Amino acid sequence: MNQPEPPDPVLAPAGTALRPALTLYLDVHRNPEPSGEERRTAGLFAARLAALGLDVTRGVGGHGVVGVLRNGEGPRVYLRAELDALPLEERTGLPYAAGNGAMHACGHDLHLAAATGAADLLARAAERWRGTLVVLGQPAEETLTGARAMLEDGLYERFGRPDVVLAQHAAPLPSGMVAHGTRHAPMTAASTALDVVLHGRGGHAGTPHLAVDPVVTAAAVITRLQTVVSRESSPADQLTLTVGTVRAGTAVNVVPDTAELGIGLRALTDASLDRALAAVERIVRAECAASACPREPGITTVSRTPALWGDPSATRAVRAAHTGLYGSARVADWPPSLASEDFPLYGGAGAALHGEKDVPLVYWMVGTASPRQWAASAGRLPPNHSPLFAPDPRTALPAAINALVVAALSALAGPETAGRAAPGPKSSRVWRRPPPEPGARTTPGPC
Structure with missing residues (x-):
């Protein structure tokens, strides 16, 4: 495993930046709450964002959380993560496994932890960007009702129209690998x-x-x-x-x-x-x-x-940032999937809810498997929604944080060039195992 030191301090989720994100991950994984019941999870997420200096609003569209970090004039970038778990009995045998009849079998705990880690690093590196960062903790994604509820509760009217909305999703790929959709087919159904x-x-x-x-x-x-x-x-x-x-x-x-x-x-x-x-x-x-x-x-x-189509221009910018971060060998195409998401409603597909026709969306898959897990599985990891789904937070969480940070920086304005994309760094703490063979089986990430 080769983990070179990143030259850019923004991309070093260690010590005080990584530890609270990992603590949140383990707590949320151990205490999952199904759709519509995410009160405790929302409280933990809100408290962590508030500790980072974000202006936090709770109770948006149910248990939804919105954290806002203002840093001068510039684009408004939303990062979306999900609060809810599945009504599924966990059988991973992990020491921090849930035992309450619910389970984070779709990686929402990883998404939440990565979002707080990204907010932490971006708050620490405020000199690198200008604009407004809006971090969402969305309830009820598994029932495909949470995005609608937040938008019907005036999300854009209350917190501003986004210039882009970003989201990532855990998938059974190697940690330090991401996959983007193509312009020829929807990413989810x-x-x-x-x-x-x-x-x-x-x-x-x-x-x-x-x-x-x-x-x-x-x-x-x-x-x-x-x-x-x-x-x-x-x-x-x-x-x-x-x-x-x-x-x-x-x-x-x-x-x-x-x-x-x-x-x-x-x-x-x-x-x-x-x-x-x-x-x-x-x-x-x-x-x-x-x-x-x-x-x-x-x-x-x-x-x-509706089906999820990423904005072509914004997706190209984020994909370029991820390629600079991981290298082209670890940035793959994601085939169209019959998994589904309510994320499309944040864009043009939800115009009837929020009144905005042209909100760009960017969505990508992020790997969850350690080198040992990937080697042992021969590319056949337990899929999302399996009671055996078990991301490796030691490798997946730092990589997911970095993927979200460089995606946000690709959309936020640099301090001398407000309104223009900031360049992405060229390396990070990722393990350098070769990407999956073309025949390796992967399984769609979202619901």
Whole structure:
């Protein structure tokens, strides 16, 4: 492992800069909170930003946190990180593993810690840049509702229109490696989540002919929904449909009144997603009619998010900064993914929420695996959302902090050239293992 000293002191997240970020990471990882319940996590994040001198506002769009660092005239750059964990039992065996039935299996703890580390280094190096840094701790990303809630709570009106919004996401890549999307395809998919209620007529299991069994209807719906992908979409749609939850009944001798399904759809384009949604609704209603259900089904859209396209110009600038930081061998292309994000709503896709049509977004993947983890896994690390997902904070956190710092510096103005991008440094504390082989398997990072 070769870790040369960075020539630029801005990129040396050690000692007092790294230790509190690592402390935050370990605390948040050990005490995860699911979407909408991130009160303690928000408090920790807010307290750390306040300690760094940022002007902190809590309770934005729920448990959302906004920290503002003003440093003269210049661009306004937002850094976004997420507060929430998944309702998943951790099985990593780490000494700081969570034990409360929730888990940071998507790296949001790493994102939060890196954001505070980046804010720390940028505050220490205020002579290097001019402008305003806005650091977000967003709630409820896993349910794809938190960005909307913060924007509906007046995020841009209260804290200013961003010149760019930056975000990174943990991915099963080597630490010290980043991956950017291309201009030819979205980085993450459009997606939607539906709650479906099928109405039957309850009764005794011994007299099913006097009832209408919604469980049988649910089984027919689930089976038929598989044809939406296999028979109603082309491979170019890259569509997925998942029935993730099924709830019905209280006892084996009772035919229940209702059955509930949680359905998730993902596609690379909104048009493909709309076609799939129409097919789902048609199938649900037709199966209910075939079962003689006494009421029309309830179909509720729980969340929807568009595909994520990065701004080409801003992405080129950040990619150049990352190439200067890591070298071209450690800056890769990220293929289009059917993972999804609510991050697109901070840009033009959310114009109806915030009134701004042209907010540039830049989003990249950041590696989480130590050299030992990568070598042992042969490129097949436990993916995001796995109960075995286990970033190595000793190597991943410094690299993630540095990636965020140089991205921010690429967008913030230099002290003598307000409004122009500051050049990125040329090296950092990253390990220099060769990048993954072309055939190595990686798994999408976000939700």
